[in-house]
Amino acid sequence: MFKRVALGISGGVDSAVAALLLKRAGYGVEGVFMRNWDNNYEAGFCADERDFEDAIYVCRKLNIPLHRVYFIKEYWNEVFSVLLQEYETGLTPNPDILCNRYIKFDSFYQHCKNNLGIDVIATGHYANTSFGPYLEKYNENESVKLLQPTDKFKDQTFFLSQVKQFSLRKCMFPLANLLKTEVRDMALKEGLINVAKKKDSTGICFIGKKKFQDFIEEYIQAKKGLFIDIDTGQVVGEHSGLHKWTVGQRCCLANWKDAYFIYKKDLSTNNIYVVLIYHILSYSYHLLNSFVIFAKPLLKTLSQKF
Template sequence: MHLIRNTFKRVALGISGGVDSAVSALLLKKKGFDVTGVFMKNWDPLEESGNCSYNYDLEDAEWLCTKLEIPFKVVDFVKDYWNDVFVKFIDEYIQGFTPNPDVLCNKYIKFNKFFDYSINYLNCDAIATGHYANSSFGNFLEYYKSNSRVQLLKAKDVKKDQTFFLCQIPQLALQKTMFPVGNLMKSEVKQIAHENELHRIYKKRESVGICFIGSRNFKEFISEYVPKYSGRIIHIESGKQIGTHSGVHHWGVGQRFRIAGFPKRTYIAQKTAETQDVLVVSGHDHEALYIKGLETEPPHWICDIPESLQDGRNSVFTCDFRFQHTHPLLKCDLVKSSEQGLIINLEKPLSSVCAGQFIVFYKENECIGGAKIIRCGPSLFTLGETVTVL
């Protein structure tokens, strides 16, 4: 088959050993691109006392490239990942935040280090990944326009859409990124793998979670990197201490907190790193779990800054958002804060929002950007309001 455009011939594909990047490699080759499969080593297995899938994924990635007769390379980003993702991950947990390493990995590794490696070292014209996302330049950059800005668009498969994790993607990298499976349903991707006899990949269980945590539970993992603290568990309504814990980094807002001998189910409503106090409430629908607003760091706008938020203006910008990638989109109003961040008013009260998480913004089919939450507004309990939207 012929190339879609002569502009792009050589493509470096980030290949993980999974079915999405495998089918991406197959589609790229069938369209006539000169594809090189690149396996990114981001974590040193020697750091992993659990069951990291690194070696299995590496073998599967190499098997795929051999089967498709495309070059295979391994690039070591362990030091970069440690400094740009993992250290930040640990620091934010110590501060009582809830970070998202997947967003950071895309920002600093896949669409920064990998992009630079592919363009400047491998002399490729573009990169490709197995993300479920779309680009206004097309899945294979067939609508590419030089000196033009590109939009990040939702994937066809709503349940698998990964634009949430791409909310910090640099514009320059997105302009030269292909998403071969962005217009396919997951079922279609699996069917393509099956029809092309990629059974070793097709039958593989889909990986979930973060590799560097491995098979251990989170508390065991985080205890290896964060000093042990002790703190009080305080029931919000009574103001009384009802127990102790071993550090706020073990817990997230909205998480159930089992307390021996306590008659009711309790949930974390607030935590403070300075005092190590954890405040809990009874019941998952308690007003102390719900907020109506929050504040963020300066946002990253993928294509263009919304007109009402540009320099010299302080108008309200209304859009959709989510703070977890599986949550449905909701409405919010944005205004600039004095620190160039955003003050966000939510259309409906939301529960279990944590500082450190990313809030990601959408306008119709476009993911327009995102920002890290630095603080949440007062809860409905503090405001003396009741929960009317559950």
């Protein structure tokens, strides 16, 4: 059905094996390396130059053409700016979810379709869809469902939970039925030594070796506030910014042997209310900006359950 596929090549073992599997399946594969952060900006860091060298290595080994694309402006506008805005309002956004939704599946797909003439993309994510790992069950008249992969320990469907229907329905996930150990073994057997033993990337790429709290302070002004025990009303400590803390996070406060956990953040006073561990269980949740991939939201059912 589909003959050509544009694969997001990251320079890691997962996308390398995804490329290998696509080639074995008979697809014409073209690799695309995405650069999303401006390395010239001193506040940030991204190891994409080293990763790009590994991407070149993989594509040469597998005889795959490689393209390098720049989504720096899109990343700043759609991901990083939103990240800062939400932190300033006391929320704790997930940059990986935003990046996948707007960059790795939206901008990437649009670029491949408009500039490479390829209408199908693939990635090395551990995920699956109702259309199958290679879109073998593709139906243009049906919507696609996001499904879990075989490797539940590497399951990335949470981070793909806001990918839009138009790109998800045209995306292959070659690693859907593989375990991470199998992926590394395949890379070794294929002679992809440089990436076979490469550590998985973790954290946010532009932070580099910095602590996130130190990095975010370069963009959001620190503002002191109090830690208050919500049960007693007693002040139990001080903090230097709401954006550094998230609900449910453990905070070890000086002069207190018991561990406190963040209960809520008060934007009006800049204070954080904390509870001891035996009070952390919550029976209600606030659902904001829900995103339903396949069906209509069942908000009534959700409210009854919680």
